[in-house]
Amino acid sequence: MPPLENVLVVSAILFSIGVMGVLTRRNAVAILMSVELMLNAVSINLVAFAVYGRIPFGNFTGIIFAFFVVVIAAAEVALALGVVVRLYRSRATVNVDEVNLLKW
Amino acid sequence: MTATEVVFYIIAFFMIAAGLGVVLFRNIVHAALALIMALAAVAGVYVILSVEFLALAQLVIYGAAVIMLVLFALMLTRSRERPQAVFGKNRPFAVAVAGGLLAAFIGGIVATEWTQPARDDIEPVPFQEIGDVLFSVWAVPFEVVSVVLLIALAGAILLSLPDDEEER
Numbered sequence: 001m002p003p004l005e006n007v008l009v010v011s012a013i014l015f016s017i018g019v020m021g022v023l024t025r026r027n028a029v030a031i032l033m034s035v036e037l038m039l040n041a042v043s044i045n046l047v048a049f050a051v052y053g054r055i056p057f058g059n060f061t062g063i064i065f066a067f068f069v070v071v072i073a074a075a076e077v078a079l080a081l082g083v084v085v086r087l088y089r090s091r092a093t094v095n096v097d098e099v100n101l102l103k104w
Numbered sequence: 105m106t107a108t109e110v111v112f113y114i115i116a117f118f119m120i121a122a123g124l125g126v127v128l129f130r131n132i133v134h135a136a137l138a139l140i141m142a143l144a145a146v147a148g149v150y151v152i153l154s155v156e157f158l159a160l161a162q163l164v165i166y167g168a169a170v171i172m173l174v175l176f177a178l179m180l181t182r183s184r185e186r187p188q189a190v191f192g193k194n195r196p197f198a199v200a201v202a203g204g205l206l207a208a209f210i211g212g213i214v215a216t217e218w219t220q221p222a223r224d225d226i227e228p229v230p231f232q233e234i235g236d237v238l239f240s241v242w243a244v245p246f247e248v249v250s251v252v253l254l255i256a257l258a259g260a261i262l263l264s265l266p267d268d269e270e271e272r
Contacts, residue, residue, distance in 0.1 A: 002112040002152070004218050010116040010149075012209035014123050014142075016202045021127035023198030024191045029177050030132055033139050036170065037123050040146045043158075051153045051229070060237045063155055063229065067238070070158075070165050071249050075256030077170050081177040082263035088181040089266075097192055 007048040015041035026095040028084045036073065043069045112152045119145035130190045136174050143167050154228045 014037055021034025043066040050062025088094050122145060125138030143166040150159035192198075238246060 002109045005213055008213045013120055016206035017123040017127055019205055020198050020202035024195050026192050027132055033126055044149055047153050047155055064242050066158055068249055070161055074165055075253045077173050078260040079256050081173050082260035084177050085180055085264050094181045
């Protein structure tokens with residue numbers, strides 16, 4: 001088993017990469033993919049704490065939370081891609097900086 | 105350094121490389137393919153951490169279903185009329201924010217005294233125990249999540265239906 005610190009550092013790197021993607025990308029789908037990276041980094045953290053801090057009678061809270069994260073991410077992706085397709089149909093672009101209808 | 109650790113570092117290297125690919129590839133389909141690799145590497149980390157059930161769920165849900173949705177969305181929304189900038193104008197700012205965040209995280213991780221037992225003896229988390237906990241302690245959240253998923257999928261279908269007045 002790798003030390004807990006190294007697992008945490010790896011997930012921190014992955015999370016930061018995701019933050020960079022969210023802030024730099026223009027395409028809405030690419031932003032969504034970067035958000036997936038961030039969610040996965042958080043899941044790694046949850047699982048690492050659950051596994052390394054496991055008590056004999058089974059404390060699976062972190063693992064169950066990571067499982068819920070996967071499910072919620074699936075729901076989020078489905079909804080967000082529905083919104084993206086909708087956006088493309090009405091504005092013919094999915095670049096988030098060109099969708100400035102609410103900006104004044 | 106044990107063999108498990110070596111495998112972990114190899115997987116972590118591939119995960120970070122694929123993550124950088126997701127963020128930096130100019131061709132967005134290549135970025136989606138890099139995302140497959142990153143998600144598979146996360147599943148590998150779950151295996152290293154002895155949570156095989158989550159690794160399987162990760163591969164089936166993320167690696168197959170979510171990627172498939174993303175690729176379909178890319179195909180449906182491709183605009184090829186003009187070459188366009190892939191990245192926004194605030195790129196140096198974004199790199200600074202991500203780097204600062206990473207520095208803060210790593211500083212916090214290094215500065216913390218982890219009271220971590222030496223555990224080379226971790227056995228795989230058994231599927232049955234996860235199932236028992238999921239359907240006893242976490243039964244109500246599980247049902248709520250199911251309803252959330254159902255509503256989200258129905259909403260996604262509703263969102264992508266064409267309006268009556270347009271393009272039918």
